[in-house]
Every structure is written in structure tokens, then in C-alpha cells.
Amino acid sequence: MQVDVLWKAGILTLAVFVAGIGIGVWLDDQRVAQVQSQLTDIDLQWNDARLMSLYYQQRAAFDGTFCTSALEANMGFNDRIYKQGLEIDRFEQVNRFAPELLQAKKRYAMLQLQFWLNSIALKQACNASYSTVVYFYNHYDQNIAAQQRAQSEVLTELKNKCGADMLLVPLPLDLGISTISMIAAQYNVTGAPNLLVNEKYVFNGLTGKSTLQQLLPCSS
Amino acid sequence: MPQAALIDVAYLVFALISLYMSFLFLLLWNRNRSQLRASPVSVALPSISVLVPAYNEERTITGTLEALRCQDYPKDKLNVIVIDDGSTDRTADVVRQFGGVILLKKPNGGKASALNVGLAAADGEMVACVDSDSRPAPDSLRKIIPFFSDPKVAAVTTSIFIREPKNLIQRLQRIEYIMIVWARKLLEFLDSIYVTPGPLSVYRTSVLRKVGGFDEKNLTEDIEIAWRLMHAGYAIKMATDAEVDTAAPYTFKNWWRQRMRWNIGGIQTTVKYRHTLFRRGFGALGTFVIPFFAASYIISMLGLFVFAYIIVKSLADFVMFSLATLGAGANPVHAFELILMPDVFTIFGVLIFLLSLVWIRISLKAVHKPIGGLRSIPDLLLYLVLYITVFPINLFQSSIRFITVRDHDWTRYSSVA
Numbered sequence: 302m303q304v305d306v307l308w309k310a311g312i313l314t315l316a317v318f319v320a321g322i323g324i325g326v327w328l329d330d331q332r333v334a335q336v337q338s339q340l341t342d343i344d345l346q347w348n349d350a351r352l353m354s355l356y357y358q359q360r361a362a363f364d365g366t367f368c369t370s371a372l373e374a375n376m377g378f379n380d381r382i383y384k385q386g387l388e389i390d391r392f393e394q395v396n397r398f399a400p401e402l403l404q405a406k407k408r409y410a411m412l413q414l415q416f417w418l419n420s421i422a423l424k425q426a427c428n429a430s431y432s433t434v435v436y437f438y439n440h441y442d443q444n445i446a447a448q449q450r451a452q453s454e455v456l457t458e459l460k461n462k463c464g465a466d467m468l469l470v471p472l473p474l475d476l477g478i479s480t481i482s483m484i485a486a487q488y489n490v491t492g493a494p495n496l497l498v499n500e501k502y503v504f505n506g507l508t509g510k511s512t513l514q515q516l517l518p519c520s521s
Numbered sequence: 522m523p524q525a526a527l528i529d530v531a532y533l534v535f536a537l538i539s540l541y542m543s544f545l546f547l548l549l550w551n552r553n554r555s556q557l558r559a560s561p562v563s564v565a566l567p568s569i570s571v572l573v574p575a576y577n578e579e580r581t582i583t584g585t586l587e588a589l590r591c592q593d594y595p596k597d598k599l600n601v602i603v604i605d606d607g608s609t610d611r612t613a614d615v616v617r618q619f620g621g622v623i624l625l626k627k628p629n630g631g632k633a634s635a636l637n638v639g640l641a642a643a644d645g646e647m648v649a650c651v652d653s654d655s656r657p658a659p660d661s662l663r664k665i666i667p668f669f670s671d672p673k674v675a676a677v678t679t680s681i682f683i684r685e686p687k688n689l690i691q692r693l694q695r696i697e698y699i700m701i702v703w704a705r706k707l708l709e710f711l712d713s714i715y716v717t718p719g720p721l722s723v724y725r726t727s728v729l730r731k732v733g734g735f736d737e738k739n740l741t742e743d744i745e746i747a748w749r750l751m752h753a754g755y756a757i758k759m760a761t762d763a764e765v766d767t768a769a770p771y772t773f774k775n776w777w778r779q780r781m782r783w784n785i786g787g788i789q790t791t792v793k794y795r796h797t798l799f800r801r802g803f804g805a806l807g808t809f810v811i812p813f814f815a816a817s818y819i820i821s822m823l824g825l826f827v828f829a830y831i832i833v834k835s836l837a838d839f840v841m842f843s844l845a846t847l848g849a850g851a852n853p854v855h856a857f858e859l860i861l862m863p864d865v866f867t868i869f870g871v872l873i874f875l876l877s878l879v880w881i882r883i884s885l886k887a888v889h890k891p892i893g894g895l896r897s898i899p900d901l902l903l904y905l906v907l908y909i910t911v912f913p914i915n916l917f918q919s920s921i922r923f924i925t926v927r928d929h930d931w932t933r934y935s936s937v938a
Contacts, residue, residue, distance in 0.1 A: 311541065
């Protein structure tokens with residue numbers, strides 16, 4: 302009986318298995334690094350936009366030139382972090398070994414939060430007419446996954462229809478970001494999915510397209 | 522442990538065992554490829570009693586008896602005994618038309634009991650068991666005998682191929698049998714040939730009687746006798762160049778029944794010999810054969826569990842999402858995107874698939890049996906993607922049947938085409 306072949310096969314298997322796990326970890330790390338790098342870029346872009354606002358605020362000169370470029374930059378920023386969010390979601394589905402993606406998710410949520418607060422300020426300062434839709438969701442709760450995905454689908458369709466007239470801000474309720482928890486408590490947001498439209502209207506549970514369309518007049 | 526993590530662990534265990542099996546066989550082949558068709562030095566030809574158990578085989582037994590009549594073996598050293606196991610058709614009449622064939626009749630009791638009746642009546646030094654739908658090649662007996670030059674060898678088995686496949690299910694079985702030939706010969710180098718299949722296997726008569734003949738309660742008497750011989754310290758070899766062709770189930774239903782019988786018989790035999798697990802004194806039976814069976818069972822069930830979970834969960838998620846989205850007035854159709862990003866599971870999945878392709882390629886080349894060139898590629902893909910994935914479902918049902926049914930009746934799993 303060629304017993305040594307049993308051992309050799311075992312060693313070869315272990316070597317290949319460990320190499321496979323190693324490559325898997327490396328791929329996960331690459332994805333995390335890519336996301337972190339892109340978030341840093343967005344962070345810089347965001348700081349740049351914020352500094353511009355501060356400058357004009359100091360000069361008390363929110364003129365038309367400022368508003369046009371600020372609103373355009375704000376919308377571009379929204380598109381960029383929205384796409385980043387989709388990419389993080391895709392990576393989360395395939396990453397097995399890199400928990401650091403959670404940190405990226407938190408950074409992303411904080412950027413969304415800053416974007417939302419800036420959008421409110423810009424809306425007032427520049428008398429803009431766009432609507433803001435804050436979408437509160439749970440990252441961890443799999444029991445409401447179907448409802449949340451359905452809500453995302455509704456909001457995506459509305460966003461595609463409304464374009465620049467609607468700003469979409471997804472915020473996770475369960476990632477331990479205290480500002481989000483505080484805001485949710487203030488608006489009596491108790492669960493997910495949950496919507497806050499124009500900082501005024503709160504919808505608990507899955508909200509249909511027709512209900513939202515009544516509040517979101519879209520020109521496009 | 523969360524569900525997703527459990528699935529991940531199950532998949533990694535599945536990958537680990539699959540990789541081990543693949544590398545084991547590839548290493549065995551790499552070391553022993555020059556020995557695959559080697560044959561020991563010829564010895565004097567012993568007398569052989571050929572036992573042909575038959576139950577309602579009027580359509581096929583003629584071919585078997587003609588093939589035995591054409592054996593290139595001294596006629597004075599060969600006798601053929603057909604044991605009619607209570608056939609209700611014209612099997613006995615067909616046999617009587619052949620001269621020089623001994624016909625024994627008995628009440629229906631299953632193949633093992635028929636073989637035991639034949640064994641009691643056999644007077645050859647060797648006993649060859651041949652299924653009544655199999656046709657040994659004319660030189661098969663001559664090619665088998667040299668392997669008995671080693672006194673420790675109690676049984677020798679052969680290369681079994683499917684005869685003239687007529688439809689897809691038979692073509693898939695043809696591929697399967699070719700791969701089994703290659704794998705079984707490689708197991709010989711681990712002293713672990715775990716079955717002496719019914720189409721054609723030859724035994725030392727004295728040893729077969731010494732160990733008590735065939736187990737009449739076992740659905741796979743060919744697996745059980747092989748394990749019994751190993752348990753008693755004997756060796757089993759394979760004469761690769763000795764060929765026999767056999768009929769394969771023609772319908773999916775018959776194929777399914779046949780595989781249930783094999784699986785239940787395999788489980789019966791594993792349970793019967795479980796006391797040898799990892800214990801010395803029983804040769805490779807406890808140190809390799811039973812762990813090999815157990816590992817195969819584990820991979821099958823793990824694979825089935827993971828696959829079923831993924832399919833059922835995906836379907837459930839899809840239904841729930843679609844209902845929720847439609848209820849909310851949106852369109853669910855474009856919501857699904859294929860995520861084509863490599864991860865550790867993709868790596869192992871691709872590796873195992875590639876190793877399977879290598880395995881198929883090597884076995885087809887090693888066994889020298891053409892299967893139709895480029896035209897066989899769809900069959901090969903179906904074999905890899907569909908045929909193999911059905912086995913675990915059959916094994917699962919067999920496991921349930923094994924646990925819930927008290928007495929297993931051979932005829933319930935009869936796969937007569």
C-alpha cells in the first residue's frame with residue numbers, strides 16, 4: 302500500500318488550500334484598499350466643497366455664481382458617493398475575510414450625512430427647489446432584507462426619473478453612528494425601512510412609489 | 522454561528538475534501554501510470570466455474586452465454602452454471618437451448634442467494650461471477666488469471682464498460698464507467714479496491730467458501746464480499762485489460778433505482794464494518810476504504826446542503842423581493858446584477874472544476890476508450906455540471922430509506938431496462 306501518497310496528497314492539499322485562502326484574503330484586502338482610497342478622494346472633494354461654502358459664508362456673499370457651482374458640485378458629489386455605496390455593497394457580497402469594509406461603510410455613511418446637512422443649508426441659502434429623501438435602513442437585519450431592497454428599488458426608480466430634483470441619502474441605523482441615531486430619535490424613526498422627506502414627512506415601513514410621487518414633483 | 526458563516530465553513534470543508542481526493546488520485550496516477558496495464562507473469566490456467574445468476578433475463582442472457590461460449594479458455598477447464606432465481610419469464614427455456622450450460626432453479630431470493638447456490642454447486646478452483654446482461658471479452662478470463670499468482674489475492678475484478686449507449690442517460694453512464702475504471706485501478710495501489718462488481722469478477726473458490734459466500738441480506742453483495750475479503754486479510758486486484766461490457770439502465774427512473782440500491786448497500790456495508798474504522802489488523806479497510814466512503818458521503822451531503830441552501834434562499838429572496846417591490850409600485854426585473862468578482866470561493870470552485878477536467882482527460886486517455894471526439898463535449902459538460910450534481914440527492918434519499926425501511930428487498934431496486 303503506497304501510504305506515502307496519502308501524506309503527500311494531504312500536504313499538497315493543505316498547501317493549495319492555504320494558498321487559496323491567502324489569495325482570497327489578498328483579493329479582499331485589495332477591494333478594501335480600493336474603497337478606502339476612493340472614499341479618501343471623496344473626502345477631499347467634500348472638504349474642498351465645504352471650504353468653498355465657508356469662504357462664501359464668511360464673505361456673506363451667496364450670490365448666483367456661488368449657488369450655481371455649489372449646487373452642481375453638490376449634485377455631483379451625491380452621484381459619486383451613491384455609486385461608491387453601490388460598489389461597497391457589491392464588495393460586501395463577495396468579501397469573506399476583510400471586516401474592514403465595515404469601516405468603509407461607516408465612512409460612507411458619515412459622508413452621506415455631511416452631504417445631507419450641506420444640502421439643507423444650500424437649499425436655504427440658494428433657495429433651491431430640490432427634494433431630499435433620507436432613507437433609513439438596517440445593515441444587519443436580514444429579516445427585512447426583502448422590504449429594504451424593495452424600498453431601494455422604488456427610490457432608485459424615482460431618482461432616475463427626478464434626476465437633480467431629488468437628492469437621495471441612505472443612512473444606516475445600526476452601524477453605531479451616534480449622529481444618525483440622534484436624528485432618527487428626533488424624527489421618531491423607530492425601525493427600517495423608513496423615509497424622511499424634506500425634513501418634514503416621515504414614512505415608516507415600505508413606502509410605495511405613488512405615495513412618494515405626490516411629495517416629489519419632478520420636472521424631468 | 523450566523524447562517525452565512527456556517528455556509529462558508531461547509532463550503533470550505535467541501536473544498537478541502539474535494540481537493541484532497543483530486544490530488545490523491547492525480548498523485549497515484551503520476552506514480553503508477555506505467556503499471557496501469559501491467560500484468561503478472563502467466564501461470565497455469567485453473568478450472569473456472571462461471572456463475573450467472575438470472576432473474577427474468579430472457580432478453581439478455583443469450584448474449585451473455587454466447588460471450589461465455591466464445592471465451593478463449595480451455596473448454597475442459599470451464600463450466601457455466603446459470604442460477605434461475607425464480608424467473609417468471611422464459612429465462613430457463615432460453616438457457617436450456619444452450620448446450621453445456623448447467624441450469625439450477627431456485628425460488629426467488631435475490632442475487633446473493635442465487636450466487637450462493639451456484640457457489641455450492643461449483644467445482645472449479647476459481648469462480649467467476651457474471652451478470653446475465655454482461656458480455657465478457659473473449660480474452661478476459663485469460664487476462665484475469667495471472668493476477669492470482671499471488672496467493673494472497675482472493676479476487677480480481679475487471680474493466681467494465683457500457684455497451685452501445687442509445688440515449689443520453691446511457692452515454693453519461695458510459696463516461697462515468699470509464700472514469701471508474703481508471704479510479705478503481707488506482708485504488709489497487711492503496712490496496713483499496715472496495716468492490717468486485719457483478720458484470721465480471723473472479724474469486725478463489727476455496728476462499729469464497731471460507732469467508733461464507735455472499736451476504737444475502739445486503740443489497741450490494743459485490744461491495745460486501747470485497748470488504749469481507751479485505752477484513753479476512755486477502756487482497757483484491759484489477760485486471761485492466763480484461764474487459765466486459767454490460768447494459769446500463771435505459772430510463773432515468775431505472776437509473777435512480779439502481780443508484781439507490783448501490784447507495785443503500787454501501788451504507789449497509791459501512792455500518793456492518795464500522796468496527797474496523799482506523800483500527801489496525803484489517804488492512805486498508807479501516808485505514809482507507811471506510812474513511813474514503815465516509816469522506817465521499819460527507820462531501821456529497823455538504824455539497825447538497827450548501828447548494829440547496831443557496832438555491833432555496835435565492836428563490837425565497839427573489840419571491841419576497843418581487844412581491845414587496847411590485848406591491849410598492851416598482852419593477853423588480855432589472856434589480857438583479859451578476860456579481861463577477863473573484864473571491865476565495867470562486868478560486869476553489871474554479872480549481873476543483875479544472876481538476877475535474879484534468880481527471881476526465883487523463884481517465885479517457887488512460888482507459889483508451891473513445892467516446893466520440895468533439896461530439897462528446899456536450900455530454901462531458903452535462904456529466905460535470907448535471908449528472909454528478911444529482912448523485913447527492915439520490916444519496917440523501919437513500920440515507921432516509923436506509924433509516925426508515927427495515928428490510929430492503931432487492932427487487933424493489935431492480936433496474937431492468
